[in-house]
Amino acid sequence: MKTALTIAGSDSSGGAGIQADLKTFSALGVFGMSAITAITAQNTCGVTEIREMDSMIISAQIDAVYTDIAVNAVKIGMLSSSMIIETVAESLERNHAKNIVLDTVMISKSGSYLLKPEAVDTLKRCLIPKALIVTPNLHEASALVGFDVIDMKSMKKAALVLNEMGAAYVVVKGGHLEGDACDLLYDGKEMMVFPNKRIRTIHTHGTGCTFSSAIAAGLAKGLEIKDAVRVAKEYVTIAIKHGFSLGKGVGPTHHFYDLYKKAGLI
Numbered sequence: 001m002k003t004a005l006t007i008a009g010s011d012s013s014g015g016a017g018i019q020a021d022l023k024t025f026s027a028l029g030v031f032g033m034s035a036i037t038a039i040t041a042q043n044t045c046g047v048t049e050i051r052e053m054d055s056m057i058i059s060a061q062i063d064a065v066y067t068d069i070a071v072n073a074v075k076i077g078m079l080s081s082s083m084i085i086e087t088v089a090e091s092l093e094r095n096h097a098k099n100i101v102l103d104t105v106m107i108s109k110s111g112s113y114l115l116k117p118e119a120v121d122t123l124k125r126c127l128i129p130k131a132l133i134v135t136p137n138l139h140e141a142s143a144l145v146g147f148d149v150i151d152m153k154s155m156k157k158a159a160l161v162l163n164e165m166g167a168a169y170v171v172v173k174g175g176h177l178e179g180d181a182c183d184l185l186y187d188g189k190e191m192m193v194f195p196n197k198r199i200r201t202i203h204t205h206g207t208g209c210t211f212s213s214a215i216a217a218g219l220a221k222g223l224e225i226k227d228a229v230r231v232a233k234e235y236v237t238i239a240i241k242h243g244f245s246l247g248k249g250v251g252p253t254h255h256f257y258d259l260y261k262k263a264g265l266i
């Protein structure tokens, strides 16, 4: 059995964060494990409270997993603060972590900070150089590179800068583009566009978590990066297409094993 570890925040409504990551790992046939960095009180309408875990329990969770179990890939999501970023970076270093997928989570769809703005520099310094692949959305890419990322031209420019910062592979996600939802993958040499028609729906809670976890699941199963990104794009597209209304706000993506089996992703 292949394994993947998610190091991320908990979303009480189950649509994003650790919960979306574990559902994605399971649907793609990978055994999911978790280290929780923060707990959010969250639902389809927004985030009402955040509690950060302390460094000791975060590093203990990561060490407990790595000292006992072979981890085939790790996905990093919500980190909240500079202290948590430093703790996670040290823990991954100590445990010789491989196949690190860094989803540079900053702000929830409902507008709450999931990473303090002053921690962006720590993310750049401590974790981007350790990542095999980073997956910023347009807003996160802009915050990381220091210029506006708004279209394919600026996405390409941002991918070059993020690669120079130390991420071997970069996917700049186009979920927030005007028009189609095209993502861009840069491997340090070539730019590859993953085109996709925009699905007309409001139920997109957890799309970023779903996508990055699907990449980690692919890497855990031994796929090449480009194939892991291609499968993840297909996975998230199906997950959004079958996203549904839950609660009063933005509903979640769908992780039903049978859908992905039918699509040949498992």
Ligand SMILES: Nc1ncnc2c1ncn2[C@@H]1O[C@H](COP(=O)(O)OP(=O)(O)OP(=O)(O)O)[C@@H](O)[C@H]1O
Pocket: 016, 105, 108, 109, 136, 137, 138, 173, 174, 175, 176, 181, 182, 183, 196, 197, 198, 199, 200, 201, 204, 205, 206, 207, 208, 209, 211, 233, 236, 237, 240
């Ligand atoms: N309406 C849509 N139709 C098709 N694909 C979409 C749509 N919205 C997002 N995607 C795709 O979903 C994936 C996640 O992208 P997105 O930009 O939504 O991430 P994100 O903003 O980080 O998500 P989150 O708010 O969950 O953190 C990308 O592959 C993106 O292209």
Ligand SMILES: Cc1ncc(CO)c(N)n1
Pocket: 008, 009, 010, 011, 016, 017, 018, 040, 042, 077, 078, 105, 107, 108, 109, 114, 206, 208, 209
């Ligand atoms: C805990 C958590 N992680 C990530 C996201 C994605 O924005 C979210 N809404 N909540």
